[in-house]
Amino acid sequence: xxxxxxxxxxxxxxxxxxxxxxxxxxxxxxxxxxxxxxxxxxxxxxxxxxxxxxxxxxxxxxxxxxxxxxxxxxxxxxxxxxxxxxxxxxxxxxxxxxxxxxxxxxxxxxxxxxxxxxxxxxxxxxxxxxxxxxxxxxxxxxxxxxxxxxxxxxxxxxxxxxxxxxxxxxxxxxxxxxxxxxxxxxxxxxxxxxxxxxxxxxxxxxxxxxxxxxxxxxxxxxxxxxxxxxxxxxxxxxxxxxxxxxxxxxxxxxxxxxxxxxxxxxxxxxxxxxxxxxxxxxxxxxxxx
Numbered sequence: 001x002x003x004x005x006x007x008x009x010x011x012x013x014x015x016x017x018x019x020x021x022x023x024x025x026x027x028x029x030x031x032x033x034x035x036x037x038x039x040x041x042x043x044x045x046x047x048x049x050x051x052x053x054x055x056x057x058x059x060x061x062x063x064x065x066x067x068x069x070x071x072x073x074x075x076x077x078x079x080x081x082x083x084x085x086x087x088x089x090x091x092x093x094x095x096x097x098x099x100x101x102x103x104x105x106x107x108x109x110x111x112x113x114x115x116x117x118x119x120x121x122x123x124x125x126x127x128x129x130x131x132x133x134x135x136x137x138x139x140x141x142x143x144x145x146x147x148x149x150x151x152x153x154x155x156x157x158x159x160x161x162x163x164x165x166x167x168x169x170x171x172x173x174x175x176x177x178x179x180x181x182x183x184x185x186x187x188x189x190x191x192x193x194x195x196x197x198x199x200x201x202x203x204x205x206x207x208x209x210x211x212x213x214x215x216x217x218x219x220x221x222x223x224x225x226x227x228x229x230x231x232x233x234x235x236x237x238x239x240x241x242x243x244x245x246x247x248x249x250x251x252x253x254x255x256x257x258x259x260x261x262x263x264x265x266x267x268x269x270x271x272x273x274x275x276x277x278x279x280x281x282x283x284x285x286x287x288x289x
Contacts, residue, residue, distance in 0.1 A: 006266070009043050009254045013263060014118055016160055017042070018186045019049040019250040020193065021079075023214030023221035024057050024241030028064055030248045030272050031213050032071035037278045039072070042268070044252060046118050047072065048126055049213070050162055050188040052079035057221060057241045059084025065091055065098060074116050075099065077128040079164035079189055080136060082110075101130035101164060103144030113148045115156060122257055123156045127182070129174070131165025131189075141165075142177055149181060157260030160253070161185045168194070168208045175206040183255045183262050186210050191220040193249050197265045205262030211249030211269065218242035246272040 009015040017038060022031050031049055038044045054064040058081045065088065068076060076098040083089065092100055092110030102112025113127040127148045129141040145161070152159065159182040163174045166189060175185040180202025187194075193211030200206055212221055219227040222239040230237050247269060254264040 006042050006252070009045070010263070012257055013254045014045045014122060014124065014158060014257060015043050015252055015254050016046045016048065016124065016158070016184070017044045017250050017252045017268065018077075018160065018162060018188070018210050019047065019073075019213050019248065019268075020209070020211040021053050021188055021191050021213065021221075022049055022051045022068075023053045023191070023212060024055075026241065026243055026246040027212075027214035027221070028054055028067060030246050030275060031073065032067055033272075033279060034248050034270070034275045035072035036282065037270075037275055038268075041278070042252065046074050046116060046124050048075045048077060048160060048162065049073045050077045050079065050164065052077075052081045052164070053214075053221065055085050057239070060088050061085050062087050062091055065095075069097060075114055075126045077126065077162040077164070077188070079130060099126060099128040101128050101138070101141075101144070102148045103129055103139040103141045105139065112144065113152060115152070122158070123153075125152050125156045125159045127159065127161045129161060129163050129165075131163065131167060131170040131174075133165065133167035133170040135166055141174065145174070145178060157183075157258065158255050159183050159260060163187050164189045166190065171208045172206075175200060175204065179204045183260045184253045184265070186251050186253075193267060193269065197251060197267060199262050199265060203259070203261035203263075205253040205255075205265040207251050207265070207267075210251040210267075213248045213250065214246065215242035215244055216247050217244030248272075248275070
């Protein structure tokens with residue numbers, strides 16, 4: 001796995017990263033272990049992670065939430081599986097660092113956006129939305145985006161949107177709809193990173209999907225054999241989370257503190273061996289000191 005090397009972000013920018021769908025224990029493990037590498041080696045100021053598949057591939061448990069936050073991840077976003085583990089509802093209601101899709105019904109537990117204070121007390125807003133094409137029925141994500149943006153203080157210039165959606169057309173429409181109004185629209189849900197990272201004319205960073213954080217010797221994070229069996233035989237079976245070839249996938253954006261414009265965007269893709277080697281070296285250096 002090639003090591004990611006990035007120039008330091010300009011002093012007048014914040015560097016944000018969205019980690020793609022964390023799948024099961026392997027995804028939780030690499031996401032939590034990678035925080036020092038993300039911060040020190042890549043210069044990430046704010047780490048956002050989509051964790052709707054963290055609990056055995058579907059949902060999020062309280063202990064998973066706590067593990068990610070304690071590791072140094074700043075904001076957690078969710079998606080269509082957010083209520084699979086009902087215990088997380090209390091966290092959604094009580095905690096300000098976890099958001100659910102804003103276009104769920106207004107009575108749905110949780111909040112549609114969060115504001116995190118980054119270094120030097122710079123506010124960063126994170127909005128979570130969910131698509132409707134090939135997804136379960138849900139309120140309009142475009143109206144949901146308008147509602148959340150109206151609720152955010154105009155002084156908050158840096159605004160990141162996690163659009164959890166299936167269709168690339170849906171995601172491109174959202175990116176164009178919000179161009180110039182948010183810093184970046186980054187997609188999650190399909191577990192496959194797309195090679196379309198770009199900056200739109202209004203200075204909004206965009207990518208259809210930032211990929212999956214979890215086991216890549218799999219079918220979208222699940223063991224290959226059961227998925228193959230169910231596909232070929234049409235016999236329903238459970239799809240367990242796979243374990244092999246664990247990688248972290250995500251996308252970083254450099255955003256102007258003054259204007260909220262996206263100035264640079266790029267992909268992150270790193271294997272567990274690289275993260276472990278980095279952490280081992282850090283531990284060895286600490287012992288020498």
